[in-house]
Amino acid sequence: xxxxxxxxxxFSSINFNGVHNDFWTACYNETGxxxxxxxxxxxxxxxxxYVTRDSSEWTNPWxxxxxxxxxxxxxxxxxxxxxxxVSDLKALDFKARINSKNERFAMMYSGGIDSTTMVVALLKNxxxxxxxxxxxxxxxxxxxxxxxxxxxxxxxxxxxIDSMANKYHDLITRGYTPVTADDGDCIFGTVFGIxxxxxxxxxANKAGFTEARKAEIRAIMPRFSDPxxxxxxxxxxxxxxxxxxxxxxxxxxxxxxxxxKFGKLLYDKFxxxxxxxxxxxxxxxxxxxxxxxxxxxxxxxxxxxxxxxDHIEPERAIHAIENWYNDPLYQNWSMNNNNNGTKIGHTAAxxxxxxxxxxxxxxxxxxxxxxxxxxxxxxxxVVRQDIQLDSSMGRPTSRFGITKDYKLIxxxxxxxxxxxxxxxxxxxxxxxx
Amino acid sequence: xxxxxxDAKTSHFHMNSFRKRTNGNAYYSPGVDRFFAVDSLDPYxxxxxxxxxxxxxxGIAVCLLAVDDLWFDNETAHQHxxxxxxxxxxxxxxxxxxxxxxxxxxxxxSVIKVDQPSEDFKDGNNATAFQALQEYARFVIQAYHASKIxxxxxxxxxxxxxxxxxxxxxxxxxxxxxxxxxxGSLKTGVHREITKILYTSNxxxxxxxxxxxMWRENNTPLTLYWxxxxxxxxxxxxxxEFSNGQFNLERYSGxxx
Numbered sequence: 215x216x217x218x219x220x221x222x223x224x225f226s227s228i229n230f231n232g233v234h235n236d237f238w239t240a241c242y243n244e245t246g247x248x249x250x251x252x253x254x255x256x257x258x259x260x261x262x263x264y265v266t267r268d269s270s271e272w273t274n275p276w277x278x279x280x281x282x283x284x285x286x287x288x289x290x291x292x293x294x295x296x297x298x299x300v301s302d303l304k305a306l307d308f309k310a311r312i313n314s315k316n317e318r319f320a321m322m323y324s325g326g327i328d329s330t331t332m333v334v335a336l337l338k339n340x341x342x343x344x345x346x347x348x349x350x351x352x353x354x355x356x357x358x359x360x361x362x363x364x365x366x367x368x369x370x371x372x373x374x375i376d377s378m379a380n381k382y383h384d385l386i387t388r389g390y391t392p393v394t395a396d397d398g399d400c401i402f403g404t405v406f407g408i409x410x411x412x413x414x415x416x417x418a419n420k421a422g423f424t425e426a427r428k429a430e431i432r433a434i435m436p437r438f439s440d441p442x443x444x445x446x447x448x449x450x451x452x453x454x455x456x457x458x459x460x461x462x463x464x465x466x467x468x469x470x471x472x473x474x475k476f477g478k479l480l481y482d483k484f485x486x487x488x489x490x491x492x493x494x495x496x497x498x499x500x501x502x503x504x505x506x507x508x509x510x511x512x513x514x515x516x517x518x519x520x521x522x523x524d525h526i527e528p529e530r531a532i533h534a535i536e537n538w539y540n541d542p543l544y545q546n547w548s549m550n551n552n553n554n555g556t557k558i559g560h561t562a563a564x565x566x567x568x569x570x571x572x573x574x575x576x577x578x579x580x581x582x583x584x585x586x587x588x589x590x591x592x593x594x595x596v597v598r599q600d601i602q603l604d605s606s607m608g609r610p611t612s613r614f615g616i617t618k619d620y621k622l623i624x625x626x627x628x629x630x631x632x633x634x635x636x637x638x639x640x641x642x643x644x645x646x647x
Numbered sequence: 648x649x650x651x652x653x654d655a656k657t658s659h660f661h662m663n664s665f666r667k668r669t670n671g672n673a674y675y676s677p678g679v680d681r682f683f684a685v686d687s688l689d690p691y692x693x694x695x696x697x698x699x700x701x702x703x704x705x706g707i708a709v710c711l712l713a714v715d716d717l718w719f720d721n722e723t724a725h726q727h728x729x730x731x732x733x734x735x736x737x738x739x740x741x742x743x744x745x746x747x748x749x750x751x752x753x754x755x756x757s758v759i760k761v762d763q764p765s766e767d768f769k770d771g772n773n774a775t776a777f778q779a780l781q782e783y784a785r786f787v788i789q790a791y792h793a794s795k796i797x798x799x800x801x802x803x804x805x806x807x808x809x810x811x812x813x814x815x816x817x818x819x820x821x822x823x824x825x826x827x828x829x830x831g832s833l834k835t836g837v838h839r840e841i842t843k844i845l846y847t848s849n850x851x852x853x854x855x856x857x858x859x860x861m862w863r864e865n866n867t868p869l870t871l872y873w874x875x876x877x878x879x880x881x882x883x884x885x886x887x888e889f890s891n892g893q894f895n896l897e898r899y900s901g902x903x904x
Contacts, residue, residue: 232868232896232899233896233899353806353822353823354806354809354810354814354818354822354823354824355804355806357809357814357817357818358809358813358814361813361814361817364814364817365817369817374819374822376819376821376822376823378822378823379821379822379823521900594804594828596900598825598828598830598900599900600898601897601898601899601900610900611896611899611900
């Protein structure tokens with residue numbers, strides 16, 4: 215037996231990945247309202263890997279706890295450091311580790327704002343000698359995100375490692391501490407929110423909103439990061455946004471019409487979590503930020519260790535990989551800087567403004583500061599990764615989760631399938647009328 | 648000064664005039680002394696098509712014709728020839744120039760209509776070969792454009808192209824630079840492989856069979872819609888073997904993020 219029915223998980227993934235769709239479809243068709251909701255959540259926001267990091271209310275089909283490494287730091291409203299100071303302090307920690315332990319870092323550089331911040335922080339605060347302990351792990355899609363930065367600050371100045379050919383197990387085996395900024399979105403907000411700000415009229419039109427209601431939303435949408443405009447004023451729009459479209463082509467679960475209640479159920483679940491948050495959640499952007507800062511953060515933190523790694527066991531990989539932004543300094547900065555323009559202004563162009571400014575102070579590149587967009591950099595590598603069929607961890611697509619003792623469990627294991635079915639069938643909707 | 652559009656000098660090289668003209672770019676064989684096919688899109692593509700056809704015919708001249716020159720189409724191209732055949736291209740007459748094709752913009756009234764086939768291509772093997780060239784050229788033009796457009800739509804990660812064209816000398820030699828992101832066994836890239844097939848195939852039947860094999864051997868999630876659009880643009884039915892929408896998951900990581 216790889217798992218007992220009462221075992222607690224540290225990670226779980228309901229994921230329509232093309233390989234196990236039939237399994238999830240079969241589960242969907244035999245389970246009840248709660249189980250269907252959990253699978254519908256993966257259909258709407260593939261994958262479903264949500265879990266709370268603090269005491270706020272969130273339920274999963276199976277018993278699940280947060281990995282201690284990713285537990286939320288206590289909210290400290292007296293925290294006053296700005297983004298620049300936090301980033302510099304983070305780099306100084308690296309400096310100390312290089313000088314005391316000769317630690318070698320492989321920075322996962324995507325060319326995006328989050329990973330460029332890491333590199334800028336190190337370039338600003340480390341000596342040339344200290345930077346010899348820093349390697350840049352990257353790829354062509356990353357270089358093209360900021361070719362000027364590449365030319366001026368990276369190429370010829372660092373050891374370069376091809377991230378398309380070297381997964382995390384390669385880096386760990388070679389003695390590096392891999393450092394990822396994959397959790398950068400968690401401190402700024404989420405493109406899931408930006409997508410709504412950008413396209414809300416289409417959502418409202420499809421949902422049949424009246425002209426009067428659209429006019430109301432039009433008046434307040436520009437204030438999506440104003441704490442005086444509470445996110446509940448957008449409840450109907452969020453419900454429409456969260457709904458599964460009637461014409462959804464993929465993934466299909468054999469149900470012609472998606473559950474019309476799903477959008478409301480999902481809104482209620484996120485809203486319940488926000489209502490019980492340890493941090494003040496007021497504006498619409500607060501709402502989306504909290505979603506990724508809290509319940510989605512685990513996925514951002516461990517997905518590299520679990521899905522871009524074929525040979526290092528989960529416990530070691532998760533703890534060997536450093537998440538740049540999973541640091542009390544950044545976490546506290548994030549909890550104390552809602553709605554002041556440092557996370558976002560009014561559109562995607564100012565998303566992560568504090569980091570844009572930090573980078574600009576160093577590289578003086580106005581193009582990047584004004585026009586950079588959040589892109590799915592890591593996905594490009596992972597989607598086309600070389601599948602190592604000799605992996606001791608099974609195919610990435612089959613990895614369902616890890617238990618509380620960090621044992622990897624996969625969908626290839628019959629008792630894991632039984633575990634999933636059992637808990638889906640017993641999952642109750644407790645957060646909504 | 649960069650606000651120009653149709654008044655820019657470069658625009659005179661795009662002769663299709665918004666689909667009004669069939670023979671903006673005409674393919675001329677100096678050996679046969681006849682045009683054998685026409686195209687009406689951009690001259691860059693016409694040159695690449697001529698390069699593909701250069702495996703069969705040397706010295707092809709891609710003639711960018713003036714708007715008021717004689718109009719003809721693929722059915723009547725062979726009834727037309729150049730009035731001035733002594734066109735020089737890079738130091739040599741196009742008749743004796745080189746295997747690789749030439750592009751030139753021609754002055755008005757460069758085309759004349761002729762009633763008879765070229766003397767050595769009236770009958771026999773040469774006539775048969777010229778007819779085959781016409782047929783294959785028409786197919787290549789369509790297949791090339793279908794492939795190029797499908798590539799434009801679906802190759803959202805032209806990493807090799809960026810590395811070669813825009814980052815030359817700044818990419819570590821050992822870096823993986825895939826041509827596209829289909830994640831199959833093909834290393835040359837879909838579009839490049841299709842053009843290679845067109846370059847070395849003898850007729851459309853052979854080329855289509857080889858293209859089918861390429862899709863079959865690279866039947867990944869990311870080629871599913873790519874190949875569908877290719878066949879759609881080519882206006883031939885999707886081969887039955889691909890109609891079930893199934894693909895090979897052996898190399899597929901899944902959208903696991």
